[in-house]
Amino acid sequence: MKAARFALTHLLQGLALVLAVVVLNFVLVHAAPGDPVETIAGASGGMSEELKAQLRTQYGLDKPLPVQLGVYLGKVVQGDLGYSYFFNLPVAGLIAERVPATLLLVLSAVLGAFVIGTTLGVLSSRKPNGWLSQLITVLALIGFAAPVFWMGMMLIILFASVLPIFPVAGMRSVASTADGLAGALDVLHHLVLPALSLALVYLAQYSRLARASMLDVLGSDFIRTARAKGLADRVVLYKHALRNAVLPVVTMLGLQFGNVLAGAILVETVFNWPGLGRLAFESVLRRDYPTILGVLLFSSIVVIVMNLLTDLCYRLIDPRIKTA
């Protein structure tokens, strides 16, 4: 019963949030000066008045804004995200085409940051004042302080000219149409730098957080008990302490998923990674309203789902939460 009510309230809250996001985005997007027909006229190098009026009517831009919002909401409820003004293609299709790239980038960055960050944090918590811990702290501070796009650009400079072992733009080699294993390896090769630059900030945060949390847990009574029982250091550290210390890191991970998506926009733009972030960014420049709204709607749903999943993860890691 409790679990069902939990799921239901969260779902309703989520829906209300999505509605608010759609309305807010709609208003914001339309507040930007200029409209999509102007952009299309620009891409065409000029345009006649008749054609412009025709496009306005076709896109429904001649109707008052509240009517446009109503029409849009009506369509969204039916699962129809509409057509991109710029590409004349269904927005759902454009998003579907870009989702794998963004997921690949974001998940590999987040997981990488989580695993490596926690490991570094645990390592530095073993001897909090040792040289390794100091080194990790310095690196973490640098990683935390550097903006994502700057990190990306520095990586590009390093790997484009000094050490050309990784490609610096795109998701596939420009001329490649390779499928299968060769294609996958090609994508992985391209993934390294963007994932690294996106991961670095979070990696730094997670390592700091894991370190602090580990130190906190290592000082508690049950650890002393475990040690007194004569358990091996390894077991104490990884089985007893880590499991408790990792909770705050998971909280951060869930909460920050939205941030990571936002960071992905920068990284995708810097590395020309063909994901949702770049699509959203370029669509803003083109005033391609349906595409912008579609991407934002999709992202907000992803963030809400991720938060739900985080809640569920808590219950797996810390069984006490279930009964609370």
Place this chain on the structure above:
Amino acid sequence: MLNSPTSRRRALASLIVSACALTLALPAAAQEPKRGGTLVVGTTQTPRHLNGAVQSGIATAMPGTQLFASPLRFDDQWNAQPYLAETWKLADDGKSLTLNLRKGAVFHDGKPITSEDVAFSIMAIKANHPFSTMMGPVEKVETPDAHTAIIRMSAPHPAIVLAMSPALCPILPKHIYGDGQDLKNHPRNSANVVGSGPFKLVEFSPGQRVVMERFDKFFLPGKPYLDKVVMSITPDAASLMLGLERGDVHMLPFVSVPTDLRRLKDNPQVTLTPRGYEGIGPMNWLAFNLERKPLSDIKVRKAIAMAIDTKFVTKALMAGFATPAAGPIVASSPFATNDLVRYPVDLKKAAQMLDAAGYKADSGGERFKLTIDYLPGVDDQQKLVAEYTRAQLKKIGIAVEVRASADFPAWAKRMATHEFDMSMDFVFNWGDPVIGVHRTYLSTNIKPIVWTNTQSYSNPKVDELLNTAGSLLDVEKRKVHYAEFQKIVTDELPIVFVNVVPYHTVAGKKVGNVPVSIWGPMSPYDEVYLK
């Protein structure tokens, strides 16, 4: 004369130069184009789709001219060449153009190309293409037999021949695009595109890339030389430059940033050419809003023109890659004239003119205030010149505020609503003046749309000259009309012409036959090869 040392030296120099040219030309001529290979073209322009019959602009034209063939094509001297049409004739009264189509030419799906397809395409372009003046007078296309198409027009329209170019007149298969769906939104504009050009579509990922492969049954035997053409779309010009330097990208058209050009010029791995942009005729200029005071006063406009040193702009701001523009038609066009009203820099005279016109400076040395806008995204051409203009006008007592726009739509809205005093602008001639020049000066084209006559310039004499020139068959007579038009416009100055945009095509050394016809990168790459 040859006895004077300078002329002897000059003669010797020219001899050496011609000798060098000979030795340079010989191995190039001896090199046979090679079959095979993949050409990677980098571009910052995102095509909406690939159907150039309903979408103008660079972005669609680059892949579009590979996929679709047109009745005619043009060489680097503005001469029409046979393409889908083997021969053609513009009637003496200028009201019909007869195209005799090549026999045996087929579309990518193997179906033959007939006059029906030509008729369908031309009427589709007339109905849908953003450049409404291009096919404006066309009434119908007659098809007496499968290989003859006669374009009938209501008035003499010499621009129709140039309008047969690959970038402007793609021939669509009627059996695919004539299914009754709205052509502007036709699903086959982006997927399963079928044309008759040298390459056929393999993949179109919107905003990412266009992959095309050799069409084996292309109607010109032995062509194209390349197996594949990939257009890699990257909004970030810097990463395209990097790609070119790394050798991932072979050709980069439409490069105009002086710092990039300077860097590429010193790179032994690449070649630079400014050729191939004569057709598009890209101009950079300063436009006035004549509805606003005091810009409605011709003396103020002349004083401003006198304060702007176009040579400084092209030499210092654009590192010598650009050339100054003195009139509304680019110098590379056959219709350009030298007989223009020119405004050599003279700050003193400019100040005196403003004084005489009654715009006295106040105690702070300021006469009046103006704003200047600029098109965002091409800073080297637009923002820098706007800043320079501000500095120059300050010297003659005009306080200028530079207004930035966040992005293209924001700027375009200011232009369309005529909410500006002065703005830098970036406008293409598009080959025939009828397409790209008339629109800026005709009083009938003062419209709430970007790249119309947003200056609100109106002169009945100019209207008459342009309308007559547009329908004159005799090239020489047309030239006379356009010459008079150019003189009037440079005298009345709705616009201060600053420079020709220094577009260059940059290509790796292994690229042979870099496209340098008047439409350059917006023409078929059937003769391009990789060494």
